[in-house]
Amino acid sequence: MFITFEGIDGSGKSTQANFLKNQLQNDGYDVILLREPGGTIISEKIRDLVLNHRASSVSPLTEALLIASSRYQLVNEIILPALKKNTIVICDRYIDSTIAYQGYGRGINISWLNEINKYSLMHANPELTYLFDLKVEDSMLRIKNKNKDRIELEGKDFLSKVRNGYLKLAKNSKRFILLNAMDSPEKLKNKVYNYYLNKKNENF
Numbered sequence: 001m002f003i004t005f006e007g008i009d010g011s012g013k014s015t016q017a018n019f020l021k022n023q024l025q026n027d028g029y030d031v032i033l034l035r036e037p038g039g040t041i042i043s044e045k046i047r048d049l050v051l052n053h054r055a056s057s058v059s060p061l062t063e064a065l066l067i068a069s070s071r072y073q074l075v076n077e078i079i080l081p082a083l084k085k086n087t088i089v090i091c092d093r094y095i096d097s098t099i100a101y102q103g104y105g106r107g108i109n110i111s112w113l114n115e116i117n118k119y120s121l122m123h124a125n126p127e128l129t130y131l132f133d134l135k136v137e138d139s140m141l142r143i144k145n146k147n148k149d150r151i152e153l154e155g156k157d158f159l160s161k162v163r164n165g166y167l168k169l170a171k172n173s174k175r176f177i178l179l180n181a182m183d184s185p186e187k188l189k190n191k192v193y194n195y196y197l198n199k200k201n202e203n204f
C-alpha cells in the first residue's frame with residue numbers, strides 16, 4: 001500500500017507518519033518512511049536548494065520543476081521498487097503538497113502541475129492520504145520558534161491559500177482522510193491506524 005501524509009506546517013503529520021510506520025512494523029510488515037522533497041541523495045540536495053531560505057529569488061516555476069524532478073528520482077529509485085516487493089510505502093508529503101503549495105499557494109496553473117507530475121509519478125499514486133487540518137493561526141503558533149525554511153517564511157496569507165487548497169482536494173477525492181490536527185497525538189494515532197485497517201480490509 002502507498003500512504004501519504006499531508007498538511008500545512010506544524011500539523012504534526014511527520015510525528016504521525018512515524019507512529020504509523022512503527023505500528024505497521026510491529027504488525028510484521030516491511031515499511032519504509034520517506035519524505036518529500038527528499039528521500040534519495042539527489043532529492044535531498046534538491047530539497048536543500050528548494051527550502052534553503054538564503055536562495056530567495058527562486059521563481060515559482062523553478063520551485064515546481066525542482067520538486068517534480070526530486071519526485072521523479074524518488075519514485076524511480078525507491079517507491080516503485082518498494083511497491084513491487086510489497087513493502088508498504090509511507091511518504092511525508094507528495095503530489096498533494098505540490099497542488100496545495102505551488103498550485104493554490106503560488107498560483108501556478110494546476111493542470112500544468114498535474115501534467116509535469118504525470119512524468120514524475122509514473123503511476124505511483126497514493127491509495128490513502130491523511131490530511132491533518134488546522135487553522136493557519138494555530139499553525140503559525142506551532143512553528144513560531146522553529147528555524148523556518150524558505151516556504152514556511154511566506155506567512156499567513158500564503159498558508160491560508162494552501163490550507164484552502166488542501167481542503168478542496170480532500171473534498172473531491174475519496175482517498176483522503178480529513179483529520180483535526182488539534183486532536184491529541186494519541187487520539188490521532190489511533191484514528192490513523194484504524195483508517196489504515198479499514199482501507200486494508202476494503203482492499204481484500
Ligand code: TYD
Pocket residue numbers: 009010014035036037051067092093094095096097098099101102149151152
Ligand atoms: P516539511 O515536510 O514540513 O518539513 P519540516 O518538517 O522539516 O518543516 O517541509 C517541507 C516544505 O516543502 C514545506 O514548507 C512544503 C514544501 N513543499 C512544497 O511546497 N511542495 C511540495 O510538493 C512538497 C513535497 C513540499
